[in-house]
Amino acid sequence: VTRVTRPHRCAHRAAGVVQAVRGLLAAFAVLGAASCSGGAIAQSTPLSNPQSFVSGSYSSTYYAPGSRPAAPRVTGTTLAGARFSLAAQRGRLVVLNFWGSWCAPCRREAPALAALAAQFKTSPVTFVGDDVQDSPASAQAFERTFGVSYPSLNDPGEQVALAFHGAVPPVGIPTTLLIDRTGHIAGRIVGEVSYRGLRALITRILATPS
Amino acid sequence: MTQDLAGRQTTPGASAAGEAPAANAPPSGAPGTADEPSAGGPTTPDATAGRAPGRFGLLGWLRWGWRQLSSMRTALVLLFLLALASIPGSVLPQEGIDPAAVSEYYAAHPALAPFLAKLSGFDVFGAPWFAAIYLLLFASLAGCVLPRTYRLARSTRQPPPKAPRYIGRLPHAAGFRADGGPGQALHAAAALLRSRRFRIRTGDGWVSAEKGYLHEVGNLLFHVALLGLLVSVALGGLFGYKANKLLVEGQTFGNTPVGLDAFHPGRLVSAGDLQPFSVSLRKFTARYVTSGAQRGQPSAYNASIRYNSQYNGPMHSYDLRVNHPLLVDGVEVFLIGHGYAPVFKVTDGSGAVRFDQAVPFIPVEQSGLTSAGVVKVPDAQPRQLGFAGVFLPTQIDVGGRLASAFPAPDYPRVSLVSYAGNLGLNSGQPQSVYALNTSQMRRLAVSPRPLAAGQSIVLPDGLGKLTFTGYRQWVSLAITYDPGQLPALISAVIALAGLILSFLVRRRRLFVRAFPASAAGDSDPGQLATSVEIGGLTRSDAAGGFETEFAELASEIMQRVRGGAAATGQAAGEAAAVGPRRFSSQGE
Numbered sequence: 140v141t142r143v144t145r146p147h148r149c150a151h152r153a154a155g156v157v158q159a160v161r162g163l164l165a166a167f168a169v170l171g172a173a174s175c176s177g178g179a180i181a182q183s184t185p186l187s188n189p190q191s192f193v194s195g196s197y198s199s200t201y202y203a204p205g206s207r208p209a210a211p212r213v214t215g216t217t218l219a220g221a222r223f224s225l226a227a228q229r230g231r232l233v234v235l236n237f238w239g240s241w242c243a244p245c246r247r248e249a250p251a252l253a254a255l256a257a258q259f260k261t262s263p264v265t266f267v268g269d270d271v272q273d274s275p276a277s278a279q280a281f282e283r284t285f286g287v288s289y290p291s292l293n294d295p296g297e298q299v300a301l302a303f304h305g306a307v308p309p310v311g312i313p314t315t316l317l318i319d320r321t322g323h324i325a326g327r328i329v330g331e332v333s334y335r336g337l338r339a340l341i342t343r344i345l346a347t348p349s
Numbered sequence: 350m351t352q353d354l355a356g357r358q359t360t361p362g363a364s365a366a367g368e369a370p371a372a373n374a375p376p377s378g379a380p381g382t383a384d385e386p387s388a389g390g391p392t393t394p395d396a397t398a399g400r401a402p403g404r405f406g407l408l409g410w411l412r413w414g415w416r417q418l419s420s421m422r423t424a425l426v427l428l429f430l431l432a433l434a435s436i437p438g439s440v441l442p443q444e445g446i447d448p449a450a451v452s453e454y455y456a457a458h459p460a461l462a463p464f465l466a467k468l469s470g471f472d473v474f475g476a477p478w479f480a481a482i483y484l485l486l487f488a489s490l491a492g493c494v495l496p497r498t499y500r501l502a503r504s505t506r507q508p509p510p511k512a513p514r515y516i517g518r519l520p521h522a523a524g525f526r527a528d529g530g531p532g533q534a535l536h537a538a539a540a541l542l543r544s545r546r547f548r549i550r551t552g553d554g555w556v557s558a559e560k561g562y563l564h565e566v567g568n569l570l571f572h573v574a575l576l577g578l579l580v581s582v583a584l585g586g587l588f589g590y591k592a593n594k595l596l597v598e599g600q601t602f603g604n605t606p607v608g609l610d611a612f613h614p615g616r617l618v619s620a621g622d623l624q625p626f627s628v629s630l631r632k633f634t635a636r637y638v639t640s641g642a643q644r645g646q647p648s649a650y651n652a653s654i655r656y657n658s659q660y661n662g663p664m665h666s667y668d669l670r671v672n673h674p675l676l677v678d679g680v681e682v683f684l685i686g687h688g689y690a691p692v693f694k695v696t697d698g699s700g701a702v703r704f705d706q707a708v709p710f711i712p713v714e715q716s717g718l719t720s721a722g723v724v725k726v727p728d729a730q731p732r733q734l735g736f737a738g739v740f741l742p743t744q745i746d747v748g749g750r751l752a753s754a755f756p757a758p759d760y761p762r763v764s765l766v767s768y769a770g771n772l773g774l775n776s777g778q779p780q781s782v783y784a785l786n787t788s789q790m791r792r793l794a795v796s797p798r799p800l801a802a803g804q805s806i807v808l809p810d811g812l813g814k815l816t817f818t819g820y821r822q823w824v825s826l827a828i829t830y831d832p833g834q835l836p837a838l839i840s841a842v843i844a845l846a847g848l849i850l851s852f853l854v855r856r857r858r859l860f861v862r863a864f865p866a867s868a869a870g871d872s873d874p875g876q877l878a879t880s881v882e883i884g885g886l887t888r889s890d891a892a893g894g895f896e897t898e899f900a901e902l903a904s905e906i907m908q909r910v911r912g913g914a915a916a917t918g919q920a921a922g923e924a925a926a927v928g929p930r931r932f933s934s935q936g937e
Contacts, residue, residue, distance in 0.1 A: 247777030272607075296627060309605065
C-alpha cells in the first residue's frame with residue numbers, strides 16, 4: 140500500500156504542518172545517512188551468489204571463469220574532461236569503484252584504493268572511479284586530498300551504475316567491480332574495500348586464465 | 350508461557366502429545382511427560398488421560414486442530430490479532446522506514462531496545478510472529494473456503510430436498526383449494542416455479558423448489574477475495590520496493606540503489622530487480638495564492654521532467670504533478686515534496702574552489718518555506734569547513750529576527766553560521782547530509798548577515814570564502830513498485846461484490862403439497878377438488894423481503910393452479926390466506 144505524504148495539503152492546519160515537517164525532516168535525515176555506505180542496502184538485499192561472503196554490510200564476491208557476466212559497454216567523460224571507454228581496456232583488469240566525495244565510507248577506503256593503484260601501476264590493471272551524486276569541484280577536491288591519481292567518470296546521474304543493471308548491479312556506495320581482461324565481471328566488493336581484501340581479489344583474478 | 354500452553358492442553362486431551370497415545374500416558378508421573386509436569390500426571394492421573402488420545406488418535410487430533418483453525422471464530426480472532434500486532438509497528442520506529450529513529454531509540458532506551466530488537470520490535474512486519482499470524486489467517490481462510498466450495502459444488506448438482514410432511518409448520522405457509530386433481534395442480538405449480546428459475550424436484554404429491562445459490566457463491570467470493578487480498582499484500586511485500594529521491598533542477602538520477610536516497614526492498618528484491626529508468630528534473634514551478642486569507646497557500650505544482658526506461662534509452666517528457674504520478678516500467682513515481690537548493694561556491698585557504706554545487710535545504714515551516722540545511726566542505730585546506738543555516742525565500746526582519754514572509758522566492762536570502770575543524774566524515778561513519786556534527790569544530794566569528802545572491806562570506810584566519818551564487822528548486826520523489834497493487838484492487842472489488850451478492854440474494858426453498866379434497870358443499874360430485882399447501886423456508890434473510898416474495902409466489906401459484914382448472918369468479922373470490930406462520934386450513 141502506497142503512503143504518499145503531501146505536506147502542502149495540510150499547510151493550513153498548524154498541527155498538520157508540524158507533523159509533516161517533522162516527518163519530512165526525519166525522512167531526509169535518513170536519506171543522507173542511508174544513501175551512502177550500501178550498508179543497509181547490502182544487508183537487506185539477498186546476494187544470491189553462493190560464493191559470496193556476506194558479513195554485515197560488507198560482501199566480497201569472486202566469479203569463477205565461465206560464470207562471469209559480461210560487462211556492459213560503458214563510455215563517459217572523466218572529471219578531467221577526457222573520454223573513457225570500458226571496451227578500450229580489453230586485455231587489462233579494470234577496477235571500477237563507485238564513489239562520492241560526500242560518502243564517509245568512500246573517504247575511508249580512498250587511501251587503500253590510491254595505494255593499490257600505485258602498487259599495480261606496472262601491472263595490466265586499470266583503476267577507474269565512477270563519481271555519483273556529486274559535483275566535479277567536490278570530487279576533484281576529494282582526489283587531491285587522498286592523492287587519487289587514477290581517473291573517475293563524472294556520473295552525477297548514476298548512468299554507469301544503470302548500465303551494469305543487467306550484469307552485476309552495484310548495490311550501494313561504495314561498490315567496487317573487477318572486470319577481467321576479456322571484459323567479464325570477475326569480482327564485486329560491496330562496502331568499503333580493505334587494502335588486503337582488494338589486493339587479494341586483484342591478484343587472484345590476474346592469476347586465473349580467463 | 351509454557352504454563353499457559355500446558356494448561357490449555359489439559360482440557361482436550363491431557364498429556365497426549367498427539368503421536369504418543371495410550372501407551373505413553375498412564376505411567377504419567379515421570380518420563381513421558383517430563384517436560385510438562387503441570388499438564389500431565391497430577392491433574393489427570395486416571396483413565397481420562399489414556400482415553401482421550403485413544404478416542405481421538407493422531408488423525409482425530411489433526412482433524413480437530415484443522416476444524417478449530419478453520420472455524421469462523423478462529424479467523425476473527427486471527428484478524429483481530431493481526432490488527433493488534435500491527436500496533437507496535439506504528440508505535441515503535443521501524444528499521445525499514447526510519448532507521449535513524451531506531452538508532453535514536455537505542456540511544457534513549459539502552460536497556461529496552463536490545464530486548465525489543467530480539468522480539469523484532471523494530472521490524473514488526475517482517476517478524477516471525479507477525480508472519481505466523483498472517484499465515485495462520487491464510488490457512489484458516491483457506492480451510493474455510495475449500496470445504497465450502499466443495500459443498501457448494503456438490504449442492505449445485507444435488508436436487509432440492511424432499512418436501513416436509515407438514516408444510517403448515519414452516520415459517521412461511523399458505524394454502525388454498527382449487528378444482529381439478531392434485532397432479533394437475535402440482536404440475537401447474539412446478540411449471541410456474543420453473544419459469545421463475547427455481548430448481549425443481551417432484552415426488553408423490555409434492556413439489557420442492559430451491560433458488561438462491563448465488564448467496565453462497567457471493568459468500569465464497571468474499572472469502573476467496575480476502576485470500577486474494579492476503580496474497581496480494583504478500584506479493585507486494587516480497588517483490589515490491591519503495592524508494593525516495595530528492596532531485597534538484599538540472600540533475601538526473603538512475604533507479605539503482607547507488608542513485609537513491611533511501612531504498613526499502615521487499616524480501617525477494619535485489620539490486621538487479623530495479624527497473625533501470627532515469628529521471629531528470631528540468632524545472633519545477635509552484636504557484637501560490639498571493640492575496641486574501643489563503644495567501645501563501647500553494648495553488649499549483651508542476652515538475653517538468655524527462656525520463657527514459659533504460660540506460661541510453663530515448664528520453665520522454667512528462668509533467669509530474671501532485672496525484673499525477675509518472676508510470677514507468679510498472680513503477681510509479683510520485684511528487685511528494687519540494688524546496689529550495691541554494692548554490693554555494695567555496696574556495697579554501699589555498700584559493701582553489703573546493704565546492705560548487707546546489708545544496709538542498711529542507712523546509713522547516715510551510716507558510717514562508719523557511720528552509721534549513723548544511724554545507725560540508727571536507728576537502729578544504731587547511732581546515733575542513735562546515736556551514737549551517739537557513740534559506741529564506743522572501744526574507745523579512747521581524748524585530749531583529751530573520752523570517753520568510755512568502756513561499757515564493759521574491760527576496761531570497763541565506764543566513765549561515767560558519768565552522769572550521771573536523772567534520773567527522775573521514776572516520777567512515779555514515780552521517781546525514783542534512784546535519785552538521787560540530788563537536789570537533791570551532792565556530793567562526795563571521796556575522797550571520799543574510800546573503801543575497803552573489804554575496805560572499807570571507808572566513809577569518811585565511812580559511813577561505815563562501816559565495817552564495819543563486820538557488821535552484823528541488824522535488825522529492827517517492828518511487829513505489831508494488832506488484833500486489835492491482836491484484837489487491839481486484840480482490841477488494843470482488844470482495845465487495847461478493848458481500849453485496851450474499852446480502853441481496855437469499856437461499857430459499859418452496860414446497861408445495863396437494864391432496865385430493867372432498868368436494869365442498871353442493872358442487873358437482875363428479876368434479877375433482879384439490880387442497881394445495883405451500884410452505885417457504887429461507888436460511889438467510891439479511892435483506893428481508895422473503896415474506897413478500899413468498900406471498901407473491903403463493904398467490905401466483907394459486908392463480909396458475911386455478912386458472913389451469915378454468916377458475917370461476919367464485920373460486921377467485923375465495924382468497925387464500927397468505928402469510929407467515931399462518932395456514933389457512935380447510936381442516937385437514
